Amino acid sequence: MSTANADHDHPAHLAHHFDTVEQQFDSAKLGMWVFLATEILMFGGLFCAYAVYRGNHPEVFLYAHHFLDTFWGAFNTVVLLVSSFTMAWGVRAAQLGQKNILVLMLLLTFLGGVGFMVVKAVEYYGKWEHATFAGPWNNAFFNEDGQFVHPDKLEDTVAYGAKKMDKKAHAVAHVDEELGLHDTDAERLVEKETQEEHAEQHEAAEAQDAAVAAAPGPPLPTDHSDFKPAHNGPGGLSDMFMEDGAAPEAFVAAAAASAAGHTFVTWEDLDNRQKGLVSQFFQIYFMMTGLHGLHVLIGMGLIGWILFRAAMGAFSPAYFTPVDLVGLYWHLVDLIWIFLFPLLYLIH
Amino acid sequence: MSVIPKPAVTDIFGKPVDEQKADNYLTHGRGILSWLLTLDHKRIGIMYMVLVLAAFFLGGVFAIVLRTELITPNETFFADATTNNDFYNQSFTLHGAVMVFMFIIPAIPAILGNFMLPLMLGAKDVAFPRLNLLSLYCYLAGSAFFLWVLGKGVLNILFPTLVGVWGGGGLDTGWTFYTPYSTDSTTAVTAATAGAFVLGFSSILTGVNFIASIHMLRPKGMGWFRMPLFLWALYATSIIQILATPVLAITLLLLIAERTLNVGIFDPALGGDPVLYQHFFWFYSHPAVYIMILPAMGVISEVISVFSRKHIFGYGFIAMSSLAIAILGFLVWGHHMFTSGQSALLSAVFSLITMTVAIPSAIKVFNWLTTMYRGSILLATPMLYAIGFIWLFTIGGLTGVFLGALSVDLHVHDTYFVVAHFHYVMVGSTLFAFLAGMHYWWPKMFGKTYSEKWAKIGFWLIFAGFNLTFFIQFVAGSQGMPRRYATYPDQFHIYHVISTLGSYVLTVGLFVALGVWIHSLIYGRQTPANPWGANALEWHTTSPPPHHNFNKTPPATDPYDYSHWTYDAELDGYVLNEDNEPEEAEAAHA
Ligand SMILES: [Cu+2]
Numbered sequence: 001m002s003t004a005n006a007d008h009d010h011p012a013h014l015a016h017h018f019d020t021v022e023q024q025f026d027s028a029k030l031g032m033w034v035f036l037a038t039e040i041l042m043f044g045g046l047f048c049a050y051a052v053y054r055g056n057h058p059e060v061f062l063y064a065h066h067f068l069d070t071f072w073g074a075f076n077t078v079v080l081l082v083s084s085f086t087m088a089w090g091v092r093a094a095q096l097g098q099k100n101i102l103v104l105m106l107l108l109t110f111l112g113g114v115g116f117m118v119v120k121a122v123e124y125y126g127k128w129e130h131a132t133f134a135g136p137w138n139n140a141f142f143n144e145d146g147q148f149v150h151p152d153k154l155e156d157t158v159a160y161g162a163k164k165m166d167k168k169a170h171a172v173a174h175v176d177e178e179l180g181l182h183d184t185d186a187e188r189l190v191e192k193e194t195q196e197e198h199a200e201q202h203e204a205a206e207a208q209d210a211a212v213a214a215a216p217g218p219p220l221p222t223d224h225s226d227f228k229p230a231h232n233g234p235g236g237l238s239d240m241f242m243e244d245g246a247a248p249e250a251f252v253a254a255a256a257a258s259a260a261g262h263t264f265v266t267w268e269d270l271d272n273r274q275k276g277l278v279s280q281f282f283q284i285y286f287m288m289t290g291l292h293g294l295h296v297l298i299g300m301g302l303i304g305w306i307l308f309r310a311a312m313g314a315f316s317p318a319y320f321t322p323v324d325l326v327g328l329y330w331h332l333v334d335l336i337w338i339f340l341f342p343l344l345y346l347i348h
Numbered sequence: 349m350s351v352i353p354k355p356a357v358t359d360i361f362g363k364p365v366d367e368q369k370a371d372n373y374l375t376h377g378r379g380i381l382s383w384l385l386t387l388d389h390k391r392i393g394i395m396y397m398v399l400v401l402a403a404f405f406l407g408g409v410f411a412i413v414l415r416t417e418l419i420t421p422n423e424t425f426f427a428d429a430t431t432n433n434d435f436y437n438q439s440f441t442l443h444g445a446v447m448v449f450m451f452i453i454p455a456i457p458a459i460l461g462n463f464m465l466p467l468m469l470g471a472k473d474v475a476f477p478r479l480n481l482l483s484l485y486c487y488l489a490g491s492a493f494f495l496w497v498l499g500k501g502v503l504n505i506l507f508p509t510l511v512g513v514w515g516g517g518g519l520d521t522g523w524t525f526y527t528p529y530s531t532d533s534t535t536a537v538t539a540a541t542a543g544a545f546v547l548g549f550s551s552i553l554t555g556v557n558f559i560a561s562i563h564m565l566r567p568k569g570m571g572w573f574r575m576p577l578f579l580w581a582l583y584a585t586s587i588i589q590i591l592a593t594p595v596l597a598i599t600l601l602l603l604i605a606e607r608t609l610n611v612g613i614f615d616p617a618l619g620g621d622p623v624l625y626q627h628f629f630w631f632y633s634h635p636a637v638y639i640m641i642l643p644a645m646g647v648i649s650e651v652i653s654v655f656s657r658k659h660i661f662g663y664g665f666i667a668m669s670s671l672a673i674a675i676l677g678f679l680v681w682g683h684h685m686f687t688s689g690q691s692a693l694l695s696a697v698f699s700l701i702t703m704t705v706a707i708p709s710a711i712k713v714f715n716w717l718t719t720m721y722r723g724s725i726l727l728a729t730p731m732l733y734a735i736g737f738i739w740l741f742t743i744g745g746l747t748g749v750f751l752g753a754l755s756v757d758l759h760v761h762d763t764y765f766v767v768a769h770f771h772y773v774m775v776g777s778t779l780f781a782f783l784a785g786m787h788y789w790w791p792k793m794f795g796k797t798y799s800e801k802w803a804k805i806g807f808w809l810i811f812a813g814f815n816l817t818f819f820i821q822f823v824a825g826s827q828g829m830p831r832r833y834a835t836y837p838d839q840f841h842i843y844h845v846i847s848t849l850g851s852y853v854l855t856v857g858l859f860v861a862l863g864v865w866i867h868s869l870i871y872g873r874q875t876p877a878n879p880w881g882a883n884a885l886e887w888h889t890t891s892p893p894p895h896h897n898f899n900k901t902p903p904a905t906d907p908y909d910y911s912h913w914t915y916d917a918e919l920d921g922y923v924l925n926e927d928n929e930p931e932e933a934e935a936a937h938a
Contacts, residue, residue, distance in 0.1 A: 016472060016473075017472035017475075026564055027476075027560050027561075027564040027565075028476075031476055031479075031556050031557070034555075034556045034560065035556055038552050038556075038593070041591055041594040041595055042594035042597055045595045046598050048628075049613045056619065060619070134611075273619075277612075277618065277619040279610075280612050280619055280620075283609065283610060283612065284611065284613070287609075287611050
């Protein structure tokens with residue numbers, strides 16, 4: 001096909017199955033838009049899931065979102081907006097053949113991505129430290145003795161969760177016997193705890209089981225007496241953040257907002273069921289920001305790649321398709337964050 | 349034809365092509381890498397064909413296992429009821445999952461679509477050949493997950509101690525992965541959903557490619573309403589693929605997250621809503637039914653017209669009804685959930701919209717019938733499959749109206765009535781159209797003739813076997829036989845015996861069809877460029893096509909105008925009238 005290209009005096013970047021450069025460019029752009037539509041649909045599904053969960057448990061979200069730092073969320077929003085601007089400038093520079101400006105703009109955009117991810121990493125690390133991280137590393141609860149309790153062990157979920165674990169335990173029990181294992185699936189589910197805590201929790205779970213079995217009707221006690229946080233701060237989780245027991249600034253600010261007419265939900269306002277679901281706010285937060293973060297990383301990879309090519313002088317006003325497409329992708333990644341930020345950080 | 353000792357490759361005018369110039373895509377490159385790294389849509393289509401047919405075989409094995417289990421009312425394979433039921437559950441789950449995700453969804457678009465779409469556009473390739481290859485590898489990777497699930501399940505049965513080492517294998521959730529059971533199941537749900545997720549990428553990439561190709565690569569003279577209807581069908585299919593598949597992707601991701609990370613979107617114990625899973629799942633999977641059926645309808649539109657030697661009737665209606673089905677298909681998912689506890693108002697609305705899908709479907713059927721009316725019908729194998737399709741699709745479609753009716757569905761929900769209905773649509777329609785397309789385009793794809801006699805025997809076995817298997821299930825279902833049970837009361841015995849015997853006949857028929865193809869590849873004679881006298885652009889090149897598809901870009905004319913082709917008895921095919929060499933061709937080339 002290279003000979004064919006030579007015959008027809010085609011530009012090097014024109015693939016053999018296109019007639020003209022314009023046709024190739026338009027095809028690529030159309031393909032990218034169609035692909036972005038799939039991305040929007042995918043995040044749309046995730047937003048739907050978020051909306052249903054929040055609609056079912058509004059207080060949980062009202063309460064738990066205070067543990068996200070609005071300042072850094074807003075900061076990251078600005079970072080991404082600026083990087084979108086530099087990206088757009090880069091595309092313009094590519095169109096005009098301004099190679100140096102293109103390289104500079106791509107570099108700035110890439111740095112914007114880095115900045116975003118660094119802030120995100122700091123936020124994630126805070127969650128990790130306070131055991132409000134994703135997956136099994138989320139122990140957002142503690143009982144009266146100040147011990148963390150895994151969500152599966154919460155008393156209002158015990159009826160369901162216990163059954164679930166029993167079944168898994170049963171399924172592998174005979175195998176474990178054969179292999180001389182005593183670490184069942186059920187135990188693996190509540191990993192990350194020390195052995196003593198383990199034993200205590202089993203006792204606690206058994207006691208709760210007994211209580212559930214004894215009490216007819218809904219197994220939930222309606223008063224809050226048996227499930228109090230260790231310290232009664234403005235939010236039950238606050239002492240995980242403040243070693244000295246002082247309320248986090250976010251709560252002070254939120255309390256002030258409350259006085260100004262906004263609803264402000266504290267740990268005390270939640271019933272036991274809702275307390276049991278607070279960890280889910282973080283799980284959903286990690287699901288959404290994690291998937292978005294993955295897209296940011298992919299975008300940074302793409303920007304790095306066209307940055308390298310731009311520095312090599314691969315683009316000209318006649319050919320800048322990759323710059324244009326990566327730009328579109330980067331704008332979409334920004335756009336999704338514009339939705340994520342208020343949905344997760346600014347809940348009223 | 350017997351007068352020609354060694355039939356040569358002939359061009360569209362019936363003239364032999366110079367041996368040196370007789371380049372075709374099959375011989376263009378040699379060696380395994382020339383296939384594995386090819387960007388040629390034709391080779392990618394052929395590789396898809398091999399993989400998808402292998403998946404079909406695998407799904408078919410499970411089908412035979414199911415039907416054999418059901419030949420007695422009690423446990424058939426294992427004396428122990430629990431073992432037997434587990435085995436049955438896993439078999440029907442893998443049957444469904446493999447058939448849906450690995451066979452029916454890719455069958456027509458990925459094999460016939462990939463091969464034919466650029467040819468029908470008079471183009472050299474799809475818009476994004478690299479993405480096309482990537483989609484093939486996504487398919488391969490997704491399938492590998494399912495093989496892993498299956499292999500693990502088999503090994504766990506053989507060596508039970510392995511369960512403790514690497515966890516449960518197999519899959520027992522049903523192909524729908526309904527929560528909360530799929531969250532709890534100890535089988536390899538995570539790997540299976542990951543597989544379906546990756547297969548979804550393959551589907552999306554194909555959709556993106558087709559949309560861009562149809563928009564951008566149409567040749568001069570081919571306006572939107574001069575496209576072959578198969579392209580309209582693929583276009584509508586692609587729209588569904590790109591809009592619905594990502595929703596399945598996020599649903600499966602959330603399910604995986606629920607199993608591995610305790611994200612409780614669907615888990616009631618964690619405040620989630622299991623019915624939300626059903627909404628998400630069917631938001632994809634109802635449109636997915638149209639991913640299966642729309643390309644099938646496209647194939648039928650081509651075949652019916654060509655073998656009736658008559659212009660397609662109601663072109664605009666057929667084209668627009670594809671789009672209408674694609675759009676309406678997004679608004680009816682709740683008809684799978686009439687018994688889920690969704691609000692009665694919602695159910696009524698879904699029921700109503702479901703009924704409206706019958707309108708564009710019926711428009712197509714009536715247009716096909718009108719096309720056949722007073723045509724000079726040639727009952728060649730593709731036409732037999734196409735007529736079989738109309739027959740079976742009508743049964744499948746009309747029983748769909750029963751199921752869409754809210755009050756009827758409450759009775760027959762999860763019975764064999766539903767099983768029979770969707771097999772009439774998925775197998776009776778999509779499989780038949782796939783086979784129609786395979787027999788129709790086979791001479792183009794491989795440049796070889798096949799045994800018409802044995803292909804017809806295959807058709808009749810498949811047609812009889814299919815109806816024997818599934819028609820009786822309407823009766824069993826209306827009598828109350830629930831789906832997904834390994835054992836059943838004696839009163840249903842006769843239905844199941846008939847159904848199982850039918851499935852054996854169907855299997856024999858499918859193997860006959862496979863035998864015909866293999867025989868053709870080895871012993872088939874060279875076919876002319878246009879054995880059927882069709883006029884869509886894929887017939888305006890040699891069979892099999894050269895690497896670059898066309899030695900000279902053909903002019904785009906009305907694809908259903910057959911008047912310029914004359915039958916040549918010596919070639920046993922059609923040749924383009926010399927005087928019809930239009931000057932446009934020169935213009936297009938210059
Ligand atoms: Cu449906």
